[in-house]
Amino acid sequence: MIGFAVIGCGRIGRMHARNVRAHPRADLVACYDIASQAAAETAAELGSAAARSIEEVLANPRIRAVFIASSTDTHTDLIERSVKAGKAVMCEKPVDLDLARVDACWQRIADLKPLVMIGFNRRFDPSFRAVRARVAAGEIGAVEQVVITSRDPAPPAAAYVAVSGGLFRDMTIHDFDMARYLAGDIVEMRAMGANLIAPEIRAAGDFDAAMLIMRAASGALVHINNSRRCAYGYDQRIEVFGATGMLQAHNRHDTTVEAWGAGATHARDRAQDFFIARYAEAYRAELDHFIDCVETGAAPIAGFAEGREALRLADAAIESAESGRAVRLA
């Protein structure tokens, strides 16, 4: 059994805490949140303990793994402290919004050869994972084009937007990681942002929609489209086109029901509404992979470097969207 602490007991932290609690090889030793009430509630719900401080968590020898789900600005500090305390770290994305801080963090921990995994949950979605495995098995030949559709059901609150780092660092970052997951390293980026949806996002100096095209080191082309609002649910699709075929992963729906009537046929439910529902299996599989890594010492498939690279792509997208120029990343 791997002893865990979950740091950050907001919506997503609580979900992770539940997954830890339900995992047969994990033990939820402690929960911590800067708001002690949140930690207490989570601990009570899951039969765990609420830690009173980070120090208490890090000093607890029963805690072997720290799951960081607190606000983004705390990530690098918590990663560093956890690693230095000898813990394995699972940290929600993004590592940080500032590449220099990310690199500084890494410099301070690299010599410890730490186990740090970043929460790129989509890598663990059964369908996306199957696409990657089938591509790797050669089913469609060399990858030539990847199309990633990623649209949130509804815009975030203005307060969130203000600290989010902007569309590319906050939302597209998952798609950048997916691009790398499916097409490998990216060497060229062209990005276009737009304001089509939410005046308050424009007022905050951020985009609410975007289209990007990229070139991978392999030569493959990648397209991402993003929207902060989507009428039919959380739109999460990928298409990988190769020399001998194509693989698509489609949206998930709560049921398999199709309705046929006078006005329409084959009508299905909305797409599953947001990440908690859409990626429920992925989050469980992500945790399972992390536990495997803790147990075996294997490197996670979404390590610190993946967190850094996705941020680097986000920065390049910002630069390209502003300058109108292609940004080289080689």
Next chain:
Amino acid sequence: MIGFAVIGCGRIGRMHARNVRAHPRADLVACYDIASQAAAETAAELGSAAARSIEEVLANPRIRAVFIASSTDTHTDLIERSVKAGKAVMCEKPVDLDLARVDACWQRIADLKPLVMIGFNRRFDPSFRAVRARVAAGEIGAVEQVVITSRDPAPPAAAYVAVSGGLFRDMTIHDFDMARYLAGDIVEMRAMGANLIAPEIRAAGDFDAAMLIMRAASGALVHINNSRRCAYGYDQRIEVFGATGMLQAHNRHDTTVEAWGAGATHARDRAQDFFIARYAEAYRAELDHFIDCVETGAAPIAGFAEGREALRLADAAIESAESGRAVRLA
């Protein structure tokens, strides 16, 4: 060029006349209808001539093929006279509503080894045809189950019902032929009729819905379901289940468009509305096959015997629906 006369210039006769006119190896020499106005209109539309009588049609040596699309009660007489006049005959289904008359007709023409093809248009639908060809090629192993869904968009007029011979002889007859097309000869029949839709059909002593199960000589089981009304269009599907797989042919829609919105996703158009639209390609392919047979002397894949067998199954269904008993047909 094969010279044609079309007899019967109602809705379906006119469609056939247009197909003859458009066929590169056919020449529409004459049109005939007991209502001379209908023949005149059709002839005018298609640059053909309106014959004044059946005799005139049969005496015309330029007419090598007669396409019978007149009312059912005229079919056997017209088949006999056309065959005796040396014409090849393409006759709309059913041959007749009375098996004894069908057999008597055949006895009068059998020695002439006539070319008589019956209008089982569905055999020529590209999808159903592909299913049969792929079954024949062994793609799904031995056929074990066939499921035929056949639902009309709206009930026929009461006047039509009165002379139709009833649901099994008028509507299911196509499905009986499809059953034989896909599963071979039928040896056992159980049928259940219902009145769920149209009071006037009940008043006429007919059913407006039905379910049937049959056993083929091969051992395969066949299910047909019928409804005289279908909210989402003309529902025409088949499923063939075999030892190593399954083939389905689905409905056709006017476009490939899918709509995604707050209430539903993947929503498609209605199914194509009725036989003229749904089987447009099939009717053209049927004519093409008939012309091939006239030119080469080959036997049509839907000959007089197929017309007879489908009627025999309809009679068995009526008997089973009334008696509650399985009817053996071996």
Next chain:
Amino acid sequence: MIGFAVIGCGRIGRMHARNVRAHPRADLVACYDIASQAAAETAAELGSAAARSIEEVLANPRIRAVFIASSTDTHTDLIERSVKAGKAVMCEKPVDLDLARVDACWQRIADLKPLVMIGFNRRFDPSFRAVRARVAAGEIGAVEQVVITSRDPAPPAAAYVAVSGGLFRDMTIHDFDMARYLAGDIVEMRAMGANLIAPEIRAAGDFDAAMLIMRAASGALVHINNSRRCAYGYDQRIEVFGATGMLQAHNRHDTTVEAWGAGATHARDRAQDFFIARYAEAYRAELDHFIDCVETGAAPIAGFAEGREALRLADAAIESAESGRAVRLA
């Protein structure tokens, strides 16, 4: 927390025990199996206790609910004893293979107004449940036709067939319950069995495939098709056709991936392989419903009467298949 005992720790009993263990309002107090090793393993895996006898289970006041997953021949006895011990009962289908024994069981417990729920898991499948709810909400008007496709991936072992009660009582029984779930009480049955797959099933005097048609009290028609072998997985579909539309529930697949290549497009994974995977969510929802009933005293939606009725339909199907006659059930 509801204290549970699970009786029968075979494959399905163990799955139920795991679900009880994972349920936030249930407590797995004890496991029992006539093979003590199976009970010991299950108890060890789940941190529960292995009971040494039924008596021990029934005498334990902490056990409020008994989950019967032992062999069919033990069901009525265990139901009776559990009810008389004051326990709520969740019992796997079928209640018994003999209608007289089922009725005798009920007579001995009816006065106790027991809570007995029967394991018709499919009622709890999210898609089937949604179909029923949408039908009840009037989305497709009056139900006129129900088509149930139910094909197992591979035939059971001969030893199982011998004690199964035959295809209709063992396999179709789920579909009979689904027929009632979707169309209400059944008043007329016509059934046709076949031997198309497994010589050993024929040798055992059982069928390995079947087609049935039924009439509901409402007038609706119902079709079931069954096969003991299905090349593409566990085929579990329903279609409900009504006056103003149709609802279909389709098979489930492990991923949403579609493959496009030179030979085929839109190709998806196999259907989920068998009941443990296919109905995983349904089994959890079934347990949840049972716990709700225990807590609130509400009647389960699949009570003893549902178990009895499904068996009565199975008997009628056997009679119809043998006699070739429609069997009235009103």
Next chain:
Amino acid sequence: MIGFAVIGCGRIGRMHARNVRAHPRADLVACYDIASQAAAETAAELGSAAARSIEEVLANPRIRAVFIASSTDTHTDLIERSVKAGKAVMCEKPVDLDLARVDACWQRIADLKPLVMIGFNRRFDPSFRAVRARVAAGEIGAVEQVVITSRDPAPPAAAYVAVSGGLFRDMTIHDFDMARYLAGDIVEMRAMGANLIAPEIRAAGDFDAAMLIMRAASGALVHINNSRRCAYGYDQRIEVFGATGMLQAHNRHDTTVEAWGAGATHARDRAQDFFIARYAEAYRAELDHFIDCVETGAAPIAGFAEGREALRLADAAIESAESGRAVRLA
């Protein structure tokens, strides 16, 4: 009846000639090709006359409409001469490969207020047309994103590539028109070409794959992806995402058949193979629209200006692909 001449009797010219021949309100008066044999064959096949010269065509008062399907370099000259001879003109895309020549052509004919329609056949595809009509009817609110997938089944011959004007002017030009059809005028372009498929295309200095992103005057974003080779057929899809929903038009397949087997389920046929098959209905509808315009004097929905704008976008794409910079088109 509108008298037509078809100029250019290659593969596509012959198809157009057949469509003219089959149209009930058109009369194929003459065919012309610089290779007199091609004109003679087409004329013989369709019962038309082979003109010996362009002059003969233009002098013939029975010819009211000229269908230009000859090589691209002849288009502007033929348009000008035909217009000056008082003919209505239907011209295959592109108008020319050189924008200056296109503009010069227009300057020479503009005062004549000519009827010139350009062969953007996709505007007449039933599914794309339905998408546009439903967008115009407000079904999905304001258009925010358009995704156009356009992949040819196999690369063209090297000789064709050499005179094609390059991927953007030859292939993407259809997609540029589609972008304008669905999102309106384009004001910003970023394009990325690649060489992934055919060494001979690289050798010719052309791309064989591309991804583009554009911004419309409305603010909408548009993505196009292109490939000169596609294993599963001719991939032609569009997706229009709006404020309240999304519409997709999918590929067409020869049949509706789905295959289910041990390895895959829901498997469909290849996509229809290339433009002649895929857009057969569209080409007929395009002709029908042109004839309507000739008869009524209405402006075609794909006039000379549409031909010019698509070429201007192609030029902008070339510039952006080479420079790495966004190109403004306002």
